[in-house]
Amino acid sequence: MRLIIVGCGRLGRLLARKAIGAGHAVTVVDRNAEAVGSLGAWYTGQRVVGNGFQREALLDAGVQQADSLAAVTGSDNANILICLAGREMFRVPRVVARIHDPAAKEIYRRGGIPTVNPTSWGTRVSDLMWHGDWHTQAVLGDGDVELVEAEIPHRLVGRPVDQLNAPGEIVIAGVTRAGSAMVPFPGMALAQGDRVHCAVRAASRGRLRQQLAP
Numbered sequence: 147m148r149l150i151i152v153g154c155g156r157l158g159r160l161l162a163r164k165a166i167g168a169g170h171a172v173t174v175v176d177r178n179a180e181a182v183g184s185l186g187a188w189y190t191g192q193r194v195v196g197n198g199f200q201r202e203a204l205l206d207a208g209v210q211q212a213d214s215l216a217a218v219t220g221s222d223n224a225n226i227l228i229c230l231a232g233r234e235m236f237r238v239p240r241v242v243a244r245i246h247d248p249a250a251k252e253i254y255r256r257g258g259i260p261t262v263n264p265t266s267w268g269t270r271v272s273d274l275m276w277h278g279d280w281h282t283q284a285v286l287g288d289g290d291v292e293l294v295e296a297e298i299p300h301r302l303v304g305r306p307v308d309q310l311n312a313p314g315e316i317v318i319a320g321v322t323r324a325g326s327a328m329v330p331f332p333g334m335a336l337a338q339g340d341r342v343h344c345a346v347r348a349a350s351r352g353r354l355r356q357q358l359a360p
Contacts, residue, residue: 147170147171147213147214148170148171148173148208148211148212148213148214149165149170149171149172149173149212149213149214149215149216150172150173150175150204150207150208150209150212150214150215150216150232150238151165151172151173151174151175151215151216151218152174152175152176152198152207152215152216152217152218152219152225152228153175153176153198153216153217153218153219153220153225153244154174154175154176154178154181154182154184154185155181155218155219155220157218157244158174158176158218159185161216161218162174162185162189162191163188163189165191166188166189166190166191171191172189172191172192173191173192173193173194173207173208173212174189174191174192174193174194175194175195175196175198175203175204175207176194176195176198176219177195177196177197177198178195179195182194182195192207192208194206194207197224198217198219198224198228199224199227199228199231201231201235204228204231204232204236209232209236209238210236212232212236212238213238213239213240214238214239214240214241214242215228215229215232215238215240215241215242216241216242216243216244217229217232217241217242217243217244218243218244219244220246222243222245222246222247222250225243225244225245226243226250226253226254226259228243229241229242229243229254229259230259233258233259241259241260242259242260242261242262243259243260243261243262244261244262245261245262260282260284260285261285281294281295281296282294283295283343290347290348291345291346291347291348292345292346292348292351293319293343293344293345294343294344294346294354295322295341295342295343295344296341296342296344296354296358297339297340297341297342297358298336298340298341298342298358299358299359300338302336302358303336303337303338304335304336304337305335305336306332306333306334306335306336307321307330307334307335307336307342308330308332308333308334310342310344310354310357310358312350312353314347315346315347315349315350315353316344316345316346316347316350316353316354316357317344317345317346318330318342318343318344319343319344319345320342320343321334321336321340321341321342321343322340322341322342322343323337323339323340323341324339327343342358
């Protein structure tokens with residue numbers, strides 16, 4: 147995947163390292179040339195010096211080809227502008243913003259932008275930026291619960307959807323089959339190509355991913 151990370155602070159560097167380690171093509175953008183230059187020898191991606199909410203900087207970063215963009219600067223206002231520009235102007239499929247002010251959460255959510263707060267930085271942002279078969283549709287609270295969509299692996303075809311449920315951890319709220327969505331009934335068998343819509347606790351994401359792994 148082609149990933150853009152705007153902000154080269156602690157979180158930006160952490161994300162860049164994780165993304166490079168996962169084999170993604172990464173571009174880091176920051177207006178501070180010294181911060182961008184401080185990325186170590188491990189960093190093999192592109193560096194862009196500029197304001198991430200300016201069109202020219204995003205174009206230099208390759209935003210038109212980006213699969214995902216994370217705005218993790220120290221400014222909530224800058225982060226929302228960056229995400230809105232990425233999504234509305236350049237149609238980046240996935241955007242995610244870091245926030246500091248809890249009151250700003252509603253602004254982001256009304257705009258349909260997934261957010262993370264400082265207590266969940268590294269894991270939450272990387273989860274939202276890349277996971278090929280895992281699409282986060284909504285984040286509840288401070289990331290305590292996610293509503294996610296994923297395609298079932300072939301090995302689950304014919305099995306009851308109930309097998310994926312785990313009381314207090316995972317609930318399958320819907321199934322999309324051949325373009326039509328339905329509420330699953332007890333004993334309903336999964337079919338090839340089904341996509342499940344799940345409510346999952348943050349602490350149980352790994353369990354659900356394991357269940358849905360190829």
